[in-house]
Amino acid sequence: MGIPTDMKDAWVNHHQRNNNNFVIQSPEEDLKYLRSQMCTQEGVRAGVKSAAVAAVASAVPTLVAVRTIPWAKSNLNYTAQALIISAASIAAYFITADKTILECARKNTRELYNKPS
16 A cells, blocks of 8 residues: 555655764763663662572462461462562562662762762
């Protein structure tokens, strides 16, 4: 059909015209980008460690409770056990990653504004 092809061609031509602009980033912008990437990686690393600890810390009591407590034995099936363990792990991951990334961003901001000119 003619209309979608025409629209696609117009979009491609418009996109190509706008990509001809040369944008040169300053070294400071590159440094900011690298710092943000390092903060993100640090947050992910800390989050994974925290999630692993939380998984073990929630799995052991959950599995012990299901084997010994009569109410848990009758009401917590495998899905419920998995949800309990994964909820603790997910919460630990996101809380730790968020705190780590924010702490790193604050540190970078302090360094940026406290450096002598």
